[in-house]
Amino acid sequence: MSDSIKTIWLDVDPGHDDATAIMLAINLPNIHLLGISTTHGNASSYHTAINAARCILAFGGAQLGIKVYPGASKPLLLQAKHDPEIHGPDGLGGVEGLPAVDDSAVLAMIAKDEEGETVRALDGMAQHIKQTWKNGAGRKVTVVSCGPLTNLALFISVYPELVDAVDQFVFMGGGVGLGNRSAVAEFNILCDPHAAQIVLDAPVPAVMIPINITHTAIVTRDIHRRLLSPSPIPDSLPDTKSSLPAASTPLRHTLSTLISFFADSYKSTFGFNDGPPLHDALTIAYVAHPELFTKTQRYRVDVELSGVHTIGETVVDVWDYRGCGDDSWASDGKNCIVTQSLDVVKFFDIFLHCVSWCDTRSPLNK
Template sequence: MKHVWLDVDPGHDDATAIMLAVNCPNIQLVGVSTTHGNASSTYTALNAARCLFAFGSSSDQVHVYPGADQPLLLEAKHDPEIHGVDGLGGVEGLPTLDDPRVLAFFEEDPDGNRIRALDGMSRNIRKIWAKGSGQKVTVVSSGPMTNIALFVSVYSDLVEAVEEIVFMGGGVGVGNRSAVAEYNILCDRESP
């Protein structure tokens, strides 16, 4: 069983990653953090929760942790031409953004504030690592790597608890947003 943490900006491609992680029998989805990218971080967090619910996950099994609102140094870019304003433009059949079943995927602190990505990642990865058998977590990033860069900087002591970081980004030859730029790198080129 592979322990996986998803860091996503849903988006259609990220919705597919969530679907696969939820339904793969060899993966234990540890948690989902979200970032700016295909849409604002508000939408990407809600989209991740909507996808988890739609693809059969339970809010008792996995939580969504909202992450970076903007890149490390630049202003946030979004891609409404491709993904719509909300990141999943045109997708039908998902629960609404304010559906209580969607909101249940967010873990809250005692004051009712949503626990953010860095806290959720560090706590859950530390818990897997602390089980004593040397279990590590694979981090899969299919959006800008802002959360990953912050995690590695702030929680450098937990890097050894990460088996690998798998990133969807970059390109060979022509980029998908300009002659040379791939979107996930373009959104935060300082983070990878």
């Protein structure tokens, strides 16, 4: 396998924006996706596993042998919380065209062992990462998280001998002085702050894609229009530019309904009038095209674990008050690369090109 191809494991809690991350992970040419684990978060662990399976089928991942490995149903210490206000009660509210939750093909996407028992996230991660690493003779794996970090924290704790097989942890979550589900805490970190601290303390490079950046990746009406139909609208028809065209394929219709529901949620809850942010897709974009992130900086990052008003806050030591002279990626060093800016135009060009490629392989279009 070429060195330009990145081997990844993807951990998600679908979730509308998680679905777009799955689509990119399956269809970007320089990403080799080993498998998908799911966790509590945007919806219950039952729904997130089923939703991931539905997305794998819709986006052409079944033909690649990608399976879903259900994981943690609750945080390490806290009570589980979900976000139906943003994602609907099942995590993919309003999305049309996906396979039904009880479709036999969907259920077949859940990984099973030889006895027909479900293979859980920890076992799936360990098996695939160990086989890929081959005790140092193979390739390291980038582990990507789009939800609460519970599965990753458990993997680090249960399989410490495999931590060396991880190239980096890339996670969407946190904020620099910004929150979205409390005054200072972002939802993924707020759901399981203790797990996030374990990941940040692991002796592996961590990359944080905070909401400061994801809030710039807005699916505007123009991008939504290009998503529905790749054909340009002639300037001679100005009235049509104020409305959305019909979807040119069933896949594009499904993605459009996903964006529309997400847009309505973000408008009513957060006042986003120009469109919804495509948070989780940026994790895959970072792995595939790190050059899109035009400014990054390595900092000491910790998670507030006990504050009455601040639990879940990612504390980014911008001014180096900790004075971390340790160059390691462990608990005493500058442990996290924090992304700070994004080439939004190029990101959406890549995203829309990936949709066009997915059009050629999606079973939704058959």
